Amino acid sequence: MSDTAKLQVAGKEVDYPVLTGSVGPDVVDIRKLYAQTGTFTYDPGFTSTASCESGLTYIDGDEGVLLHRGYPIGQLAEQSSFMEVAYLLLNGELPGKDELDKFNNTITRHTMLHEQLATFYRGFRRDAHPMAVMCGVVGALSAFYHDSTDITDPKQRMIASHRLIAKMPTIAAMAYKYSVGQPFLYPDNSLSYTGNFLRMTFGVPAEEYVVNPVVEKALDRIFILHADHEQNASTSTVRLAGSSGANPFACIAAGIACLWGPAHGGANEAALNMLHEIGRPERIPEFIARAKDKNDPFRLMGFGHRVYKNYDPRATVMQKTVREVFKELNVSDPVFEVALQLEEMALKDDYFVEKKLFPNVDFYSGVILSAIGFPTTMFTALFALARTVGWVAQWNEMISDPEQKIGRPRQLYTGPVQRDYVPVDKR
Ligand code: ACO
Numbered sequence: 001m002s003d004t005a006k007l008q009v010a011g012k013e014v015d016y017p018v019l020t021g022s023v024g025p026d027v028v029d030i031r032k033l034y035a036q037t038g039t040f041t042y043d044p045g046f047t048s049t050a051s052c053e054s055g056l057t058y059i060d061g062d063e064g065v066l067l068h069r070g071y072p073i074g075q076l077a078e079q080s081s082f083m084e085v086a087y088l089l090l091n092g093e094l095p096g097k098d099e100l101d102k103f104n105n106t107i108t109r110h111t112m113l114h115e116q117l118a119t120f121y122r123g124f125r126r127d128a129h130p131m132a133v134m135c136g137v138v139g140a141l142s143a144f145y146h147d148s149t150d151i152t153d154p155k156q157r158m159i160a161s162h163r164l165i166a167k168m169p170t171i172a173a174m175a176y177k178y179s180v181g182q183p184f185l186y187p188d189n190s191l192s193y194t195g196n197f198l199r200m201t202f203g204v205p206a207e208e209y210v211v212n213p214v215v216e217k218a219l220d221r222i223f224i225l226h227a228d229h230e231q232n233a234s235t236s237t238v239r240l241a242g243s244s245g246a247n248p249f250a251c252i253a254a255g256i257a258c259l260w261g262p263a264h265g266g267a268n269e270a271a272l273n274m275l276h277e278i279g280r281p282e283r284i285p286e287f288i289a290r291a292k293d294k295n296d297p298f299r300l301m302g303f304g305h306r307v308y309k310n311y312d313p314r315a316t317v318m319q320k321t322v323r324e325v326f327k328e329l330n331v332s333d334p335v336f337e338v339a340l341q342l343e344e345m346a347l348k349d350d351y352f353v354e355k356k357l358f359p360n361v362d363f364y365s366g367v368i369l370s371a372i373g374f375p376t377t378m379f380t381a382l383f384a385l386a387r388t389v390g391w392v393a394q395w396n397e398m399i400s401d402p403e404q405k406i407g408r409p410r411q412l413y414t415g416p417v418q419r420d421y422v423p424v425d426k427r
Helices: 033-037 073-079 082-091 097-108 115-121 130-143 154-180 193-202 213-226 233-242 248-259 267-278 281-292 313-329 334-348 350-354 362-372 376-399
Strands: 003-009 012-019 057-060 065-068
Touching: 003 033, 012 033, 065 073, 065 082, 065 313, 073 082, 073 213, 073 313, 082 097, 082 154, 082 193, 082 213, 082 376, 097 154, 097 193, 115 130, 115 154, 130 154, 130 248, 130 376, 154 193, 154 248, 154 376, 193 213, 213 313, 213 362, 213 376, 233 248, 233 376, 248 376, 267 281, 267 334, 267 362, 267 376, 281 334, 313 362, 334 350, 334 362, 362 376
Parallel strands: none
Antiparallel strands: 003 012, 057 065
16 A cells, blocks of 8 residues: 655645555655645755666665566576576566577577678777777667667567667677777577677687587676666666657667766776786785775775675676686686685775675676686677667666656756856956
């Protein structure tokens, strides 16, 4: 049963409904606040504001729980596949075998890019960051696929969503190939989504590429771990861009732009760079001291999260996957030892304990990706590839929500009040 919240403001007392979801905190529905009281709420960073209703992903940050359509991330990562999770997020239920086969087939058949798009790459410098290339090329998709941009038509929305999920590996692999000066490889429809991506990235036309099933599984799992994460910054960006009715491909390009930042998707790259900079376990205390020093802007990258105030459940799976990949590839990397010891020391340190700072998904992902052979600049591009599933699922949910409106936050204005313009010769 819903409750009401009382608010006294501007000399008025008003009641607001309290809405209850299936699980998680209730929300106070303040939509009528401005009309009734002439006041706004103030919440920079949206720390206490629910921007939408959603049935996709649930996070309990205190307990370290992440559910997609009700299924725990650990179960999905262990037992499912990225394609199955993509279907689940888009359609609400796990697919039956025939549905999954059909979905795989649909995605596989959309993996090629319009040939003209290959020429876009040549406009970039070879040393361009892959995320800069991804922003540009994904945005450019909006100039190519005009038959899937009537966003009021659910079928066209689904075609655009399938295209985006299918083309992202091709786009990301081409960004990598361009950076190393190797020829682009066309997709191979006989391979899995993830196997195909590995081949397009690491294969060359001169010889056959054999997909290593352990690496394929590990990367597929990394994609699952990054598929969606409710209303994070990039997803909110996609929703906000989409709320104006913008072209779906352009909306995803906006999400990529937001994800690139080091406080968000760019943290995996920053985390590995930091582990390399630390270099040896003996240097860990020095970096922990820097992270705690208020006068030093340094932060432990891959540590802390806006929502998780407990161990990020994705980091647990990630740490296990590092061991599997290392064993299969018969490699070891001193940065993994640094990461393990850094985690152990930080979790015993009062500063990190009091502030509830735990490793997040990005802390270990860089170590695995680097063992597989990806350069650090590709890490965030891989995140974007996987998160595209969440972005399109959330975008679809938003467009089909009858309560959807253009997103338009308010502000607390603190600039000058009205004043008269003075001509330049009189100033
Ligand atoms: N190292 C040291 N101190 C930290 C760290 C960190 N990694 N993260 C937070 N803190 C401290 C802050 O200095 C702040 O201290 P104060 O209260 O004394 O001022 C306190 O913890 C709270 O931090 P905020 O920045 O206010 O928390 P917020 O929720 O805004 O930030 C964020 C979350 C951006 C993830 C932050 O923890 C961070 O910068 N972490 C490093 C970057 C990172 O790993 N990002 C990946 C996020 S996961 C993802 O996008 C997939």
